[in-house]
Amino acid sequence: xxxxxxxxxxxxxxxxxxxxxxxxxxxxxxxxxxxxxxxxxxxxxxxxxxxxxxxxxxxxxxxxxxxxxxxxxxxxxxxxxxxxxxxxxxxxxxxxxxxxxxxxxxxxxxxxxxxxxxxxxxxxxxxxxxxxxxxxxxxxxxxxxxxxxxxxxxxxxxxxxxxxxxxxxxxxxxxxxxxxxxxxxxxxxxxxxxxxxxxxxxxxxxxxxxxxxxxxxxxxxxxxxxxxxxxxxxxxxxxxxxxxxxxxxxxxxxxxxxx
Amino acid sequence: xxxxxxxxxxxxxxxxxxxxxxxxxxxxxxxxxxxxxxxxxxxxxxxxxxxxxxxxxxxxxxxxxxxxxxxxxxxxxxxxxxxxxxxxxxxxxxxxxxxxxxxxxxxxxxxxxxxxxxxxxxxxxxxxxxxxxxxxxxxxxxxxxxxxxxxxxxxxxxxxxxxxxxxxxxxxxxxxxxxxxxxxxxxxxxxxxxxxxxxxxxxxxxxxxxxxxxxxxxxxxxxxxxxxxxxxxxxxxxxxxxxxxxxxxxxxxxxxxxxxxxx
Numbered sequence: 056x057x058x059x060x061x062x063x064x065x066x067x068x069x070x071x072x073x074x075x076x077x078x079x080x081x082x083x084x085x086x087x088x089x090x091x092x093x094x095x096x097x098x099x100x101x102x103x104x105x106x107x108x109x110x111x112x113x114x115x116x117x118x119x120x121x122x123x124x125x126x127x128x129x130x131x132x133x134x135x136x137x138x139x140x141x142x143x144x145x146x147x148x149x150x151x152x153x154x155x156x157x158x159x160x161x162x163x164x165x166x167x168x169x170x171x172x173x174x175x176x177x178x179x180x181x182x183x184x185x186x187x188x189x190x191x192x193x194x195x196x197x198x199x200x201x202x203x204x205x206x207x208x209x210x211x212x213x214x215x216x217x218x219x220x221x222x223x224x225x226x227x228x229x230x231x232x233x234x235x236x237x238x239x240x241x242x243x244x245x246x247x248x249x250x251x252x253x254x255x256x257x258x259x260x261x262x263x264x265x266x267x268x269x270x271x272x273x274x275x276x277x278x279x280x281x282x283x284x285x286x287x288x289x290x291x292x293x294x295x296x297x298x299x300x301x302x303x304x305x306x307x308x309x310x311x312x313x314x
Numbered sequence: 315x316x317x318x319x320x321x322x323x324x325x326x327x328x329x330x331x332x333x334x335x336x337x338x339x340x341x342x343x344x345x346x347x348x349x350x351x352x353x354x355x356x357x358x359x360x361x362x363x364x365x366x367x368x369x370x371x372x373x374x375x376x377x378x379x380x381x382x383x384x385x386x387x388x389x390x391x392x393x394x395x396x397x398x399x400x401x402x403x404x405x406x407x408x409x410x411x412x413x414x415x416x417x418x419x420x421x422x423x424x425x426x427x428x429x430x431x432x433x434x435x436x437x438x439x440x441x442x443x444x445x446x447x448x449x450x451x452x453x454x455x456x457x458x459x460x461x462x463x464x465x466x467x468x469x470x471x472x473x474x475x476x477x478x479x480x481x482x483x484x485x486x487x488x489x490x491x492x493x494x495x496x497x498x499x500x501x502x503x504x505x506x507x508x509x510x511x512x513x514x515x516x517x518x519x520x521x522x523x524x525x526x527x528x529x530x531x532x533x534x535x536x537x538x539x540x541x542x543x544x545x546x547x548x549x550x551x552x553x554x555x556x557x558x559x560x561x562x563x564x565x566x567x568x569x570x571x572x573x574x575x576x577x
Contacts, residue, residue, distance in 0.1 A: 211402065213398060213400065213402040214402060214404060216372060216398075216402075217398070217402045218415075218419070219372065219390050220370060220372065220390045220395060220396050221390075221392060221395070221415060221416035221419055221463070221467065222390070222391065222392045222416060222419045222420055222467075223419045224419070227418075227419050231415070231418070231419070232404070235404070235406045235407075236404075236406070238406075309406075311405045311406035311449075312405075
């Protein structure tokens with residue numbers, strides 16, 4: 056109990072210390088910029104104005120609106136990526152023929168930068184929202200697919216034999232054996248996918264849409280509201296960190312791999 | 315637990331791994347009485363492990379039939395359960411969930427399932443480990459969990475494919491004694507495939523000696539020894555020598571006793 060508390064206390068203190076160092080560097084760099092008359096207009100990039108703008112944008116609901124729009128696009132894109140990536144990953148892991156056939160096209164498509172699909176997505180989909188969701192999905196599907204396949208490749212074939220021996224139905228084989236066995240790898244893939252999707256989402260929102268985190272940043276840049284721009288960077292960083300931490304918690308919860 | 319033994323009847327069983335390949339064995343016949351413990355011994359490649367997989371319903375024979383009383387074996391069933399060389403426990407489940415997984419597959423009510431699991435854990439002396447992560451158990455304890463997972467299904471026939479070969483000598487010896495004792499107490503049939511003559515003497519009522527390719531049953535020897543069987547007992551040593559001679563004879567070599575006399 057005591058050592059657990061000490062461990063938690065150490066983690067909390069390093070977390071706060073790390074953030075304090077980042078904050079200090081941020082403050083110092085903008086303070087240094089403010090000393091020169093030629094760069095003094097960038098002083099509003101500093102932490103003070105940024106946090107003040109964050110509070111103001113929370114009060115007027117701009118942040119909530121942007122977060123909601125981006126979360127919807129991110130969530131929809133990830134759900135599609137999971138729905139497509141997990142079954143295909145299982146197929147890759149289970150069928151040697153499918154694995155061999157799909158290897159070259161999938162590896163080729165994986166290497167296409169997700170944002171380079173944007174012109175095609177805009178033509179194919181009726182609205183910008185659908186196009187951005189497509190970009191998020193195409194960015195997120197590969198890590199999920201390959202992590203699922205890798206997870207399945209690690210599954211001990213004897214587990215299937217034992218489960219059959221004990222009377223498992225095909226459905227129970229999936230729900231009781233395959234899913235728990237690969238949950239760790241799938242969740243690790245989703246965590247990687249989330250990082251990629253998050254990085255694709257913001258620039259994808261620079262064009263076409265009138266809501267979301269990317270749009271709000273672009274809007275702040277065009278209206279020279281640098282404090283608002285930095286406020287959105289803080290929000291993007293905090294949200295990304297929170298989502299990643301949630302994934303990590305799920306991975307720890309469903310990991311059966313002995314530490 | 316209400317377990318009973320069955321009359322095993324294997325008739326004219328043949329198997330080959332590929333349609334053009336050599337048969338693993340042909341027209342194999344074997345019978346066992348209810349509650350009987352059989353040990354199948356033989357060199358690698360004689361088909362004894364394949365035979366066990368067919369009896370378990372995990373492989374389909376090319377010809378012939380297997381009956382347990384009046385029931386024909388046509389696939390896996392919780393009534394004829396196999397234990398493998400490695401325990402193959404599900405590492406994402408605690409000990410009790412591993413033991414009860416077959417009952418979960420059969421959709422048993424939670425209360426009855428928990429009672430049955432507790433009873434099976436008591437039988438294998440792991441009642442204090444119900445909530446333990448299986449990865450934290452020793453090899454012997456893991457094999458006991460695998461045994462409990464099989465027993466909880468109340469099998470009529472328990473098939474053991476060299477289940478103790480990866481364990482240290484002390485643990486192996488204790489499990490051999492315990493499995494036979496549980497089988498005799500509950501009354502189910504036991505078939506063990508082993509390379510270890512000592513294991514056959516300690517565990518079996520009858521030893522079946524297989525040899526050749528395709529594999530054939532070369533000899534069957536009653537192991538009529540009282541329980542508990544201790545390795546150092548003269549009767550056990552005598553039976554061991556007899557099985558060893560039959561084993562060598564089946565493999566086409568001079569019996570060990572003659573070879574040592576000649577030396």
